[in-house]
Amino acid sequence: MALLLAALAAGAAYVMQPIGGWPGVAPVDGADPTRLEAHVRMLAETLAPRSWKRTDNLDRAAAYVAAELRRAGARVSEQAYHVDGAGQYRNVIGSLGPETRERVVVGAHYDAAGAFAGADDNASGVAGLLELARLLSARDATAARIDLVAFTLEEPPYYDTRWMGSHVHAQALQREGAVVRGMIARDVPGSQRFPHPLLRLVYPSTGNFIAVIGRLGEARLARRVKRAMQAATRLDVYSMNGPAWIPGLDFSDHRSYWAHGYPAVMVTDTAFYRNDRYHTARDTPETLDYGRMAEVVRGVHAAVLMLAR
Numbered sequence: 001m002a003l004l005l006a007a008l009a010a011g012a013a014y015v016m017q018p019i020g021g022w023p024g025v026a027p028v029d030g031a032d033p034t035r036l037e038a039h040v041r042m043l044a045e046t047l048a049p050r051s052w053k054r055t056d057n058l059d060r061a062a063a064y065v066a067a068e069l070r071r072a073g074a075r076v077s078e079q080a081y082h083v084d085g086a087g088q089y090r091n092v093i094g095s096l097g098p099e100t101r102e103r104v105v106v107g108a109h110y111d112a113a114g115a116f117a118g119a120d121d122n123a124s125g126v127a128g129l130l131e132l133a134r135l136l137s138a139r140d141a142t143a144a145r146i147d148l149v150a151f152t153l154e155e156p157p158y159y160d161t162r163w164m165g166s167h168v169h170a171q172a173l174q175r176e177g178a179v180v181r182g183m184i185a186r187d188v189p190g191s192q193r194f195p196h197p198l199l200r201l202v203y204p205s206t207g208n209f210i211a212v213i214g215r216l217g218e219a220r221l222a223r224r225v226k227r228a229m230q231a232a233t234r235l236d237v238y239s240m241n242g243p244a245w246i247p248g249l250d251f252s253d254h255r256s257y258w259a260h261g262y263p264a265v266m267v268t269d270t271a272f273y274r275n276d277r278y279h280t281a282r283d284t285p286e287t288l289d290y291g292r293m294a295e296v297v298r299g300v301h302a303a304v305l306m307l308a309r
Helices: 033-046 054-070 121-137 165-174 196-201 219-230 254-260 288-308
Strands: 004-006 075-083 085-095 102-109 143-151 181-182 209-215 235-243 265-268
Touching: 033 054, 033 121, 033 288, 054 085, 054 121, 054 143, 075 165, 075 209, 085 165, 102 165, 121 143, 121 181, 121 288, 143 165, 143 288, 165 254, 181 254, 181 288, 209 219, 219 235, 219 265, 219 288, 254 265, 265 288
Parallel strands: 102 143, 102 181, 209 235
Antiparallel strands: 004 102, 004 181, 075 085, 085 143, 209 265
């Protein structure tokens, strides 16, 4: 699951939940595991596959996301654009809070790779985005606007191209002169892998934590997001800042915001370094842990409010 914060890369970026249940977990401060699972199943079962070739399902997914954002009280707009030789695609944006030039962006991509269901990658991130919209409300007084963005075309063949939905969105923010405060996915020993062996000396070998990943020079943002999440969730939260050449550090929508000069972090369960179901037919709704997903949403909610106030 990937959540992205335009100062938090939550998305798509990205928080995947560990496999196996968390017994006794009830809705946490309104973050409801049952509701999260319903969103995942809608996207990964009813609206699958969601590849770039299936514009019909992508349009249906975009309509579903827009309806849920409106239900949560967000001001909804669409960012439609045409891809040569492929057709029209759209980002869906739900805005909350005052109409300010400054904003916090939270994003997740709703497309999926190939013919796969894409439950963790990335129906889970979109489910978290929709549940976050429901938790954010008018009583949450913020000084900055909060934009919740569901991106399209994050997966190949459009990953790392100008057609990537997050690139289109970040480029539009740059044109507007928007000031982005920030952009925010198995519980057995050895279940956690790393892109570099030295990281094993610092981070746990058991995949039961959430990581806040940032680039060099933006450690303060990563630490602020980590502290806000730690205060609001029972999950262990770690942060890391490193160079973009480390494999996986920029493998999500937050890279588009970095490319346009905006601060961004990715909130992630480390994706394919923990979940070997990524981009396979085994990435299905029943493999996700919705209790822990609710904990992540709770933590991201606290981080968003921290950035927006």
